[in-house]
Amino acid sequence: MNKSISDLIEEFIISSLDDDDFIELSRNDLAKFFACVPSQINYVLNTRFTPNRGFVIESQRGGSGYIKVTRMQNNNDNYLKNALEICSEPITATAGNQIVEHLMSRKIINEREAQLIKRAISPKALTSPINMANNLRSNILAEIIIELMKGG
Amino acid sequence: MNKSISDLIEEFIISSLDDDDFIELSRNDLAKFFACVPSQINYVLNTRFTPNRGFVIESQRGGSGYIKVTRMQNNNDNYLKNALEICSEPITATAGNQIVEHLMSRKIINEREAQLIKRAISPKALTSPINMANNLRSNILAEIIIELMKGG
């Protein structure tokens, strides 16, 4: 089989994950190493290292920036897979809470965590006529803090 | 991870705060020690030792000038009240994360909970041009599940 550069980059990253559960890359260095443009690294990451395939990407820009690739540990859990699948569509508050309940009854989260999450996704936290992330975010945080103040 | 000078300066200050609740620095001496320009100290202070993270900066110019970094002393109740107060206004992702980190450094939430919350308020979770609670909610839940799959 004729491997593309993207295939090679994928293999490189996967083999780097043999030892540890995550690696930190420099996008520019990796691009230099494979003699490709930096954005090709993003292409590989976006097409091959998705949550669906069991990976999480985090990154930081600017001086001493990095890209961190983490291999998920629980991506074989069918419940989580299923729940994630469901979350690719809009979800009502009721349905959302049911999912949280399921996660708790499966002991994937504890009761306190369930409460926190329910707050985060409550209708009150998500009132949003036309407005923006910042407003939403502060609402969500406020809800979480109220829950914490309750002493959950 | 390749740490920036700013990261190192941050670590230095935080470790200096291990013993006492405050330290007094000489901006120029610290800059010399880290072989950087003095204003980089201000940069670190402004980006990492914010009230949101539970720090107070005081300083004096001129001869025998100094910079004093104090870790806020308070009870948990006040931290939460304070955070809630902040949340009455829109909040950027950076500021939101700082609040979460502060709650964690105060042991009000543990690391796993902090990760969950950060996910819930991440820009990715809250992409919302004009949209509705259901979309947002599913985004937020997806993020939380991804975090759980990581195996925090």
Place this chain on the structure above:
DNA sequence: TATCAGTGAAAGTCAAAGATAGTCAAACCG
């Protein structure tokens, strides 16, 4: 003695430059 102006030694501000990474769409290729 009390006060005031000058001086030098801090710290503060702000914007430009530098260093990364992200996005997106066009071009390419099988």
Place this chain on the structure above:
DNA sequence: CGGTTTGACTATCTTTGACTTTCACTGATA
């Protein structure tokens, strides 16, 4: 056509330096 490669443009974080502000000290003066 669908996946890959490329590059122009953008976003974010860090580093640097020129310029500003504030303060303690000191010496001159009323």
